[in-house]
Amino acid sequence: MSTEHPPIPQSAIALLLTAAIGLAVVGYVIGIDWSSPEPEPDLDHLEEMADRAPEGMLPENAVASNTVASSVSIPAPRYSEMRLRETGPTSKSTPSLQQIHTVYDYQRCISCHDPHTLRVHPSDEAKQQSLVTRAERRAFNGAPPVIPHTVEHTDDAACFACHGQGARVGDRVANRLSHRFLVNCVQCHAEPAPKPFAELAGEIEFTSTFRGLPTPSSGDRAFDGAPPVIPHSTWMRENCLSCHGGTVGWPGLEVTHRWRTNCTQCHAVSAEFEQAIVMAAGTTRWVP
Numbered sequence: 001m002s003t004e005h006p007p008i009p010q011s012a013i014a015l016l017l018t019a020a021i022g023l024a025v026v027g028y029v030i031g032i033d034w035s036s037p038e039p040e041p042d043l044d045h046l047e048e049m050a051d052r053a054p055e056g057m058l059p060e061n062a063v064a065s066n067t068v069a070s071s072v073s074i075p076a077p078r079y080s081e082m083r084l085r086e087t088g089p090t091s092k093s094t095p096s097l098q099q100i101h102t103v104y105d106y107q108r109c110i111s112c113h114d115p116h117t118l119r120v121h122p123s124d125e126a127k128q129q130s131l132v133t134r135a136e137r138r139a140f141n142g143a144p145p146v147i148p149h150t151v152e153h154t155d156d157a158a159c160f161a162c163h164g165q166g167a168r169v170g171d172r173v174a175n176r177l178s179h180r181f182l183v184n185c186v187q188c189h190a191e192p193a194p195k196p197f198a199e200l201a202g203e204i205e206f207t208s209t210f211r212g213l214p215t216p217s218s219g220d221r222a223f224d225g226a227p228p229v230i231p232h233s234t235w236m237r238e239n240c241l242s243c244h245g246g247t248v249g250w251p252g253l254e255v256t257h258r259w260r261t262n263c264t265q266c267h268a269v270s271a272e273f274e275q276a277i278v279m280a281a282g283t284t285r286w287v288p
Contacts, residue, residue: 120246120256127252131215134250140212142233144188151191159185166241166248175249178242219267227266233273234264 137145152158160181162174219228240263246254260266 120254122252122254124252127217127250130250130252131217135215140210141215142212144190144236146190147186147192149192151186156181156183156185166245168247173248176239176242176245178239179236180238219270227268229268229270230264231270231273234269 134145135141137148160177163177164181166176167174216231219231221228241249241258243250243253244255245258
């Protein structure tokens with residue numbers, strides 16, 4: 001006679017394991033939530049201590065100070081209640097989502113009410129002086145400026161150290177790059193003449209009679225109060241803060257809203273200076 005018992009179905013085993021795990025979780029939660037009963041304070045004893053409070057001390061302070069020294073124990077809070085308790089000076093505050101100011105709200109407000117730029121008042125005299133100084137360093141308007149100081153032949157990182165984000169040392173200003181970082185700066189920016197030939201620079205005769213466009217002093221506006229049109233091309237001038245960037249820009253050309261990141265959103269480019277060269281379709285020949 002066979003004494004083998006039929007195997008227990010796997011579904012029954014899974015059900016038993018689920019029930020055991022559930023009971024363990026319930027017991028764990030109940031064990032944390034339930035603790036020893038809190039002793040009720042002796043109210044008669046507390047009222048007696050309040051009546052015997054020293055002169056000048058509030059009754060509740062006397063109760064608190066005497067309770068510590070008396071045999072009446074103050075029950076410790078349970079850990080399950082700590083996270084639900086509000087303590088400190090902000091315990092009675094009720095913050096709401098409407099009271100939380102986002103970064104966008106701050107940027108929107110300071111676009112007109114920024115106290116840090118209210119003192120920026122570009123001077124017309126400083127502006128004209130800056131335009132004259134810029135013109136002296138360029139063969140024509142829009143040309144790359146010459147380097148107005150001695151060049152140490154190291155690498156382009158030396159130029160970028162000061163002109164990357166701009167720097168100011170005393171009354172000397174190193175403007176930011178008006179374009180993206182390009183290697184070999186002296187390929188476009190001419191170095192100053194060596195000292196032995198510096199005195200002869202004014203005696204050299206030029207045979208070229210080329211004259212570039214005059215330096216613009218301001219841009220046209222569609223109406224009074226409208227943002228001006230950019231009075232020059234933006235090629236190699238993508239970084240507007242190079243000239244209009246305040247302390248590391250040109251005096252008289254600074255703006256009061258230099259935290260804006262998309263200048264062409266309001267300042268339209270000029271149709272006269274932004275004429276791109278068009279190529280004939282399917283060819284590599286320039287269209288005259």
